[in-house]
Amino acid sequence: xxxxxxxxxxxxxxxxANRLNIDPGDVKERSVExxxxxxxSLGAAEDGEMSGQMITPGWRIRLEAQGKTFEYRADKNQxxxxxxxxxxxxx
Amino acid sequence: xxxxxxxxxxxLALVLILVAAFAGQLNRMRKQWKPVQIVPTEDKxxxxxxxxxxxxxxxxxxxxxxxxxxxxxxxxxAIEALTLRLNDRIEDRIEHSAGWESVDDLDNADAEAIVxxxxxxxxxxxxxxxxxxxxxxxxxxxxxxxxxPHDPQFNEQWALxxxxxxxxxxxxxxxxxxxxxxxxxxxxxxxxxxDSGVDYTHEDLITxxxxxxxxxxxxxxAELGPVDDVHGFNAIDNDSDPMDxxxxxxxxxxxxxxxxxxxLGIAGVNWKVKIxxxxxxxAGGFGTTKDAIEAINYVIDRKKAxxxxxxxxxxxxxxxxxxxxxDVIRKAYENDILFVAAAGNASxxxxxxxxxxxxxxxxxxxxxxxxxRNDQLAKFSxxxxxxxxxxxxxxxxLSTWLGNAYEEKSGTSMATPVVSGVAALILAENPxxxxxxxxxxxxxxxDPLAVLKGKTVTGGRINAAKALAD
Numbered sequence: 079x080x081x082x083x084x085x086x087x088x089x090x091x092x093x094x095a096n097r098l099n100i101d102p103g104d105v106k107e108r109s110v111e112x113x114x115x116x117x118x119s120l121g122a123a124e125d126g127e128m129s130g131q132m133i134t135p136g137w138r139i140r141l142e143a144q145g146k147t148f149e150y151r152a153d154k155n156q157x158x159x160x161x162x163x164x165x166x167x168x169x
Numbered sequence: 170x171x172x173x174x175x176x177x178x179x180x181l182a183l184v185l186i187l188v189a190a191f192a193g194q195l196n197r198m199r200k201q202w203k204p205v206q207i208v209p210t211e212d213k214x215x216x217x218x219x220x221x222x223x224x225x226x227x228x229x230x231x232x233x234x235x236x237x238x239x240x241x242x243x244x245x246x247a248i249e250a251l252t253l254r255l256n257d258r259i260e261d262r263i264e265h266s267a268g269w270e271s272v273d274d275l276d277n278a279d280a281e282a283i284v285x286x287x288x289x290x291x292x293x294x295x296x297x298x299x300x301x302x303x304x305x306x307x308x309x310x311x312x313x314x315x316x317x318p319h320d321p322q323f324n325e326q327w328a329l330x331x332x333x334x335x336x337x338x339x340x341x342x343x344x345x346x347x348x349x350x351x352x353x354x355x356x357x358x359x360x361x362x363x364d365s366g367v368d369y370t371h372e373d374l375i376t377x378x379x380x381x382x383x384x385x386x387x388x389x390x391a392e393l394g395p396v397d398d399v400h401g402f403n404a405i406d407n408d409s410d411p412m413d414x415x416x417x418x419x420x421x422x423x424x425x426x427x428x429x430x431x432x433l434g435i436a437g438v439n440w441k442v443k444i445x446x447x448x449x450x451x452a453g454g455f456g457t458t459k460d461a462i463e464a465i466n467y468v469i470d471r472k473k474a475x476x477x478x479x480x481x482x483x484x485x486x487x488x489x490x491x492x493x494x495x496d497v498i499r500k501a502y503e504n505d506i507l508f509v510a511a512a513g514n515a516s517x518x519x520x521x522x523x524x525x526x527x528x529x530x531x532x533x534x535x536x537x538x539x540x541x542r543n544d545q546l547a548k549f550s551x552x553x554x555x556x557x558x559x560x561x562x563x564x565x566x567l568s569t570w571l572g573n574a575y576e577e578k579s580g581t582s583m584a585t586p587v588v589s590g591v592a593a594l595i596l597a598e599n600p601x602x603x604x605x606x607x608x609x610x611x612x613x614x615x616d617p618l619a620v621l622k623g624k625t626v627t628g629g630r631i632n633a634a635k636a637l638a639d
Contacts, residue, residue: 116514116549117580118417118454119487128487129455130365130417131511132580133549155415155453 083110083137086152090139093159093169094148108140108147120151122158122166235283236315237270238294238324238332251292257283284339294324313634315346316353318429318436322575326435327542328424328562328587335565337542341630343562343587344616345438348594348633353429354439355597359478360425360589361468363461364418364485366411366448369400371419371569373434377426379443385474388467401446402467404460414452416571420578421484422446423569424586425593434575435567438590438633439597445471445478450485458491465497472504479596479604482589483510484582486524495529502533505604509589511581512538512551519553528556533604535611538625539563539584544618550581552624558612560621561587561631591633598637610636 081089087110095102115121115136119129136153149160159167239248248270252259258273274283287293317323317330324334329345331337359379369378381387381399388398393407401411413419422444429440447464450456465481472478481501498508508531513524519536527536536557539547541564546552550563563584570576588611595610596602602610614636615629622628 116516118415118450121515123455123487126458126487126489126491127455128450128458128461128485130415130450130485130580131514131582131585132417132420132454132484132578133514134454 080154081152081157083152086137086150086157087139089157089169090141090150090152090159093150093157094141094143097159097162098143100143104143106142108142109138110140111138112136113138113151115151115153119168120153120156120158122151122160122168124166124168235272235274235280235287237272237287239270239292240294243292247292251290255286288333313347313350316349317346318349318440319432320427320429320434320436321432322435322567325567325577328566329436329438331542335542338544341540341542341544341562343438343591343630344632344634348591348637349429349440351634351637352594352597354426354437354441354594355600356441356443357477357600358439358480358593358596359443359445359476360439360480360482360593361445361447361478362418362422362425362482362586363447363449363464363468364413364421364482365415365450365452365454365456366403366413366418367401367422367444367446368413368416368419368569368571369411369444369446371423371571372573373427373431373569373575374419374422374444376428376431377437377439377442377444379445379476381471381476385476388470398467398471401448402464403448404463404467405448405451405456407463411446411448413446413448413571415450415454416576417450417454417484417578417582418446418448419570420566420568420576421482421582421586423575424566424583425482425590427569434569438587439593442590442593442597445476456485458487458489458494461485462491462493462497465494465501468506469497469501469504472506477600478506479607480507480509480589480592482586483508483526484580484585486511486513486527488522488524490523490525494526495531498526498529498534499531502531502604506533507535507589507592507604507607508533509535509537509585509592511585512536512553512557514539514549514580514582515551516549517551519551519556523556524551528553533608535559535588535608537561537563537581537585537588538621539579539581540618540630541565544620544630546620546624547579547581549579550584552621553626554623555626557625559588559615559627559629559631560584560618560625563587588631591631591636594633595636614638 117129139150331342333339388396397409426439426442427437429436449460449464510527538560539550561584564579566583617629
């Protein structure tokens with residue numbers, strides 16, 4: 079089923095809270111922007127992952143927690159965490 | 170002079186003036202009266218072959234000619250009246266493209282001026298010079314004529330025929346319509362689309378989908394045993410169903426080989442070809458190196474089993490180098506299979522930051538950058554004077570999509586199947602051409618672009634007509 083913009087933000091918030099072991103209410107939404115990503119892994123491929131090289135519309139989600147900003151990237155098919163501790167994750 | 174003489178002289182002068190005026194009007198009318206000549210067309214159901222075109226064409230030398238596409242609903246009489254008013258002559262109707270007229274200018278204005286004149290008319294959809302191209306046929310006096318399909322959305326396929334539509338640059342295309350005067354493809358040529366699978370039920374693809382011949386044994390996977398690969402191969406689920414769940418692979422397949430001249434949707438670079446669908450990327454459009462390798466091994470196996478698969482189109486990639494992937498691509502080379510790969514969409518120089526598989530230094534790999542409709546390197550496209558071979562149209566490309574739909578997409582993903590498609594056209598004319606020669610032929614058939622100097626190996630945009638000219 080296709081992921082909506084709000085659904086993507088909610089998934090991202092829960093994922094970050096889980097990773098940081100904090101309450102989801104402590105994760106603040108800084109911004110959500112429409113964005114064109116360079117490929118079907120939303121410019122956030124995991125190691126060894128191959129993706130279609132097609133410009134892909136989606137959303138760039140910036141969340142704040144523990145005084146830091148975290149970037150998630152999402153489209154109708156997926157949500158990804160961009161460079162969390164130097165690595166990309168597909169959630 | 171008495172009073173009567175004055176009247177006589179005045180009357181004579183009036184008569185002379187009237188005679189002069191009448192003669193002038195007659196002269197103007199004579200100049201304007203140019204009979205509209207319409208060469209009757211035969212009711213042909215198929216496009217003309219190059220040979221037929223060479224025989225039929227007798228364009229007067231030195232007289233400019235343009236191809237005009239009138240809007241739907243503009244009547245025959247209105248077209249005739251319009252060309253008459255502009256002192257032009259309808260030289261010919263273009264048989265296999267409704268609404269197209271070949272217009273001959275009787276004032277000998279240059280082609281660009283005629284194009285500009287017609288472009289302003291509300292009745293005209295678009296207009297282009299009837300280009301002569303530097304092919305051997307032209308030198309021998311047998312110019313190729315563009316071949317235009319009836320597919321209703323062909324006018325939106327700027328990559329194949331750029332008439333300047335939607336702010337583009339006329340001629341910034343791969344000269345497909347001239348290539349089609351030589352061949353529109355051959356369904357003996359199989360192109361493997363290694364991707365998210367293909368919607369093999371799409372109405373504009375179904376005729377051109379590969380199916381395992383009934384007399385060929387099913388694929389034997391080393392671990393899984395027999396796989397009934399009637400439609401191709403799915404390396405994710407290790408089964409026989411390569412149905413696309415994303416749309417990306419279906420889009421790429423349509424660029425290579427949406428059926429042409431079928432009055433549906435679009436035309437592929439090949440009107441006739443066989444697309445072998447391979448699925449290693451899922452609904453999200455991403456996959457693993459391991460599954461890509463499995464799918465390439467499948468292609469090699471089928472080649473050895475007798476399938477004439479000569480091209481793998483790979484509109485995907487990543488930044489991690491894999492020796493195993495490189496090795497299997499080399500194995501494809503050893504089996505005479507070309508591997509066309511997307512240069513990537515990160516706007517970076519691949520000479521410094523390689524993108525794989527396009528950056529593998531294997532002799533069958535062609536790395537492809539993307540151009541927009543104005544012959545500019547797409548802002549997202551990777552490049553590389555040493556590592557990116559060639560450029561092809563890759564912005565706002567209309568092609569097939571899931572559910573019998575059509576969508577415009579952008580990316581080096583879209584440029585890659587353009588090159589794969591041209592490779593298939595070359596093979597249609599030269600079925601036994603070895604992969605090294607095929608690659609050289611493609612890289613030697615470019616239109617040089619200043620914007621690509623120092624950005625790609627060839628510095629040019631692929632030209633399908635040139636690729637078929639040798």
